[in-house]
Amino acid sequence: MNHIPVMLDHVVDHLAPEAGSVILDGTFGGGGYSRRILQSADCTVLGVDQDPDAIARSEPLKAEFGDRFQLLPGRFGDLSKLASEAGYAALDGVVLDLGVSSFQLDQADRGFSFMRDGPLDMRMSKSGPSAADVVNEAREGDLADIIFQLGEERDSRRIARRIVDARKTETFESTLQLAELIEKAVGGRRGKKTHPATKTFQALRMFVNDELGQLQSALQAAEVAVKEGGRFVVVTFHSLEDRMVKSFFAERSGKQEGGSRFMPEVKSTGPQPTFENVRRVTAPDTAEIEANVRARSSRLRSAIRTSEPAWDKEFPLSVKLPDLDEVVS
Ligand SMILES: C[S@@+](CC[C@H](N)C(=O)[O-])C[C@H]1O[C@@H](n2cnc3c(N)ncnc32)[C@H](O)[C@@H]1O
Structure with a gap:
């Protein structure tokens, strides 16, 4: 499309x-x-x-x-x-x-969407660590923070715990694999209009692409x-x-x-x-x-x-997040 x-x-x-x-x-x-x-x-x-x-x-x-x-x-x-x-x-x-x-969202092999099965990628530039790297390597606390801060997901801790538990026996490779785990972790769709993985996918995408x-x-x-x-x-x-x-x-x-x-x-x-x-x-x-x-x-x-010089003062980020390079080794 x-x-x-x-x-x-x-x-x-x-x-x-x-x-x-x-x-x-x-x-x-x-x-x-x-x-x-x-x-x-x-x-x-x-x-x-x-x-x-x-x-x-x-x-x-x-x-x-x-x-x-x-x-x-x-x-x-x-x-x-x-x-x-x-x-x-x-x-x-x-x-x-x-x-x-x-274009990015609709192409399954870019891995942005939980509606289509594809590699858990989400990198706009096609370089650097992917969403799978983050999901497979991040510490539980970091994962929960990322999902909470960038997805504003109330169930972030529960989702992070389920991901870390699942990692003992499997490696996350595909979008549907993660979407299904999240659905199980938060108890299905419960009549919600949006898919339970929406916020987590958004958070991972925002994190991977800084x-x-x-x-x-x-x-x-x-x-x-x-x-x-x-x-x-x-x-x-x-x-x-x-x-x-x-x-x-x-x-x-x-x-x-x-x-x-x-x-x-x-x-x-x-x-x-x-x-x-x-x-x-x-x-x-x-x-x-x-x-x-x-x-x-x-x-x-x-x-x-205006004509005034640019400020010599950093505009702050409103959320505190771990560094991508520290999360994935
Ligand atoms: C919503 S689309 C833009 C659509 C565009 N306005 C149009 O009318 O076709 C966002 C685009 O910005 C690119 N993008 C997102 N973040 C970027 C960044 N930090 N640097 C460069 N490109 C970026 C994405 O790769 C994507 O192609």
Whole structure:
């Protein structure tokens, strides 16, 4: 199945590309955003993706748009470096559409889905430790933390214990093998609308691909790379990510230090706001959700870069997780 781009009209509206603009699409995927941006103005688009299959899918855009489109293989956490190396130190816009594409989800051999049997892989870049490595090697406490923090799964401890018990006699290799164990661990579907493995699969995917760490790096990299008046647009599908984007824009637009009803707002003497005009779209319209069920949980947040220098202060991660390299030896 093709990937249907989510909130496409809103994305272009918030990015507002013009002739001569340089826009970085940090999640090229199926190229839905890149194509529409290229069609909407005589601008240049730099597409970034870490998935070799997505990179291969960029060929038709290169043929169609020539010099106006380039694919930069890599991770969006390095977007500032990738753009500079391609000769674009300052950008007019950056857009991120987080998570996995339908291409990734629907292809059983990528191992993202508990609906299809495939290798327990989940690596977007097809390199580094896989979900099977984590499930087979992580300590019980680490597994429980990953599943709880990234999946917000109440039964995380029970699931981790069952995995570790099962490891005494079996090695986890396939998606269905893990999905069935989770179903048994939490007592079946119990009339729930979602499969009992949903949250654990989400957590493993986010952990294997360092999705929150990548978002943290990308927020800061966009602050460096986007020039004054440029736009930064982020589409999320998960509350943890949406909260991170929301609090980044709140902090960097000076909204977190504001006064209250009782205390007047005091102008900060620290770093000055690097973003303004923070906007959000909290839900796609009904027609979009009807046409594309994956759009249901999407949220869009955007802001415009001010002229102030990027902050020399790390934006923190809201969750504490073990290091992937320490979890798998
Ligand atoms: C939801 S899809 C994007 C779909 C795209 N907007 C479209 O319209 O076709 C997300 C894409 O981002 C890529 N991706 C996710 N995290 C990434 C990261 N940290 N660095 C680079 N690419 C990433 C995935 O491989 C996937 O292809």
